Amino acid sequence: xxxxxxxxxxxxxxxxxxxxxxxxxxxxxxxxxxxxxxxxxxxxxxxxxxxxxxxxxxxxxxxxxxxxxxxxxxxxxxxxxxxxxxxxxxxxxxxxxxxxxxxxxxxxxxxxxxxxxxxxxxxxxxxxxxxxxxxxxxxxxxxxxxxxxxxxxxxxxxxxxxxxxxxxxxxxxxxxxxxxxxxxxxxxxxxxxxxxxxxxxxxxxxxxxxxxxxxxxxxxxxxxxxxxxxxxxxxxxxxxxxxxxxx
Amino acid sequence: xxxxxxxxxxxxxxxxxxxxxxxxxxxxxxxxxxxxxxxxxxxxxxxxxxxxxxxxxxxxxxx
Numbered sequence: 190x191x192x193x194x195x196x197x198x199x200x201x202x203x204x205x206x207x208x209x210x211x212x213x214x215x216x217x218x219x220x221x222x223x224x225x226x227x228x229x230x231x232x233x234x235x236x237x238x239x240x241x242x243x244x245x246x247x248x249x250x251x252x253x254x255x256x257x258x259x260x261x262x263x264x265x266x267x268x269x270x271x272x273x274x275x276x277x278x279x280x281x282x283x284x285x286x287x288x289x290x291x292x293x294x295x296x297x298x299x300x301x302x303x304x305x306x307x308x309x310x311x312x313x314x315x316x317x318x319x320x321x322x323x324x325x326x327x328x329x330x331x332x333x334x335x336x337x338x339x340x341x342x343x344x345x346x347x348x349x350x351x352x353x354x355x356x357x358x359x360x361x362x363x364x365x366x367x368x369x370x371x372x373x374x375x376x377x378x379x380x381x382x383x384x385x386x387x388x389x390x391x392x393x394x395x396x397x398x399x400x401x402x403x404x405x406x407x408x409x410x411x412x413x414x415x416x417x418x419x420x421x422x423x424x425x426x427x428x429x430x431x432x433x434x435x436x
Numbered sequence: 437x438x439x440x441x442x443x444x445x446x447x448x449x450x451x452x453x454x455x456x457x458x459x460x461x462x463x464x465x466x467x468x469x470x471x472x473x474x475x476x477x478x479x480x481x482x483x484x485x486x487x488x489x490x491x492x493x494x495x496x497x498x499x
Contacts, residue, residue, distance in 0.1 A: 242457060246460045288474075419456065423486060
């Protein structure tokens with residue numbers, strides 16, 4: 190009995206029906222939170238003492254990077270669940286997480302490069318944090334490319350899950366790179382256990398933006414997976430009913 | 437909470453850092469809009485294709 194929900198969750202039809210209202214709520218919440226967070230960070234926080242106003246890039250750079258890394262765990266663990274319990278829905282989540290993760294990694298790298306110019310005097314430096322983040326981008330792109338390379342969806346899912354799991358070793362390296370190697374990149378600004386090295390009036394909008402990007406990620410993943418369910422179940426009667434019922 | 441900048445011009449210029457800050461936010465906005473639009477477009481395409489397919493099939497079965 191206790192495991193019934195787990196098996197139900199693996200049922201594409203059940204998932205599609207139950208998540209309809211969730212998708213709407215998360216989508217609306219993401220839009221509101223991102224708008225509030227951006228206005229807050231751009232206009233209602235003080236400038237930083239040394240970096241001036243360029244530091245305002247932090248409100249998109251750090252959230253994008255944090256969720257890009259967390260998203261990799263989501264992708265890899267979904268792949269693992271798919272491999273272990275042969276759950277198709279889990280493979281769909283894995284496949285749908287990859288493009289979102291790649292886009293967020295790109296945003297983190299791009300905003301980091303633009304922030305680097307006024308702060309370090311260079312758009313790009315080959316240091317540990319930035320290089321390991323670039324590897325994260327290639328891992329995401331690798332999963333996307335592998336999905337395209339296989340005609341058979343089952344083979345593609347399994348191979349991608351293995352690649353995603355192997356690549357997981359990179360995530361703690363990114364996280365720890367600023368402590369392990371000498372680097373230009375500043376160390377973590379927000380800390381859970383000790384005092385953060387950032388003033389509260391800058392920390393609150395930053396935490397808010399991190400939450401906003403998490404909600405945005407959750408909505409995107411849900412919305413994408415719902416469409417993927419329709420694609421993979423296209424031949425079933427319940428999907429045909431949905432197609433004919435759409436206005 | 438008050439608006440940090442003294443004028444809209446200051447807000448735009450940001451003591452010379454404006455181009456960096458606004459470029460970052462603009463690119464992020466474009467990427468986020470593309471991300472949000474992707475599943476909506478993909479579903480619309482799917483419904484359109486499947487409906488065409490289903491109507492072809494029902495025509496064939498009538499003949």
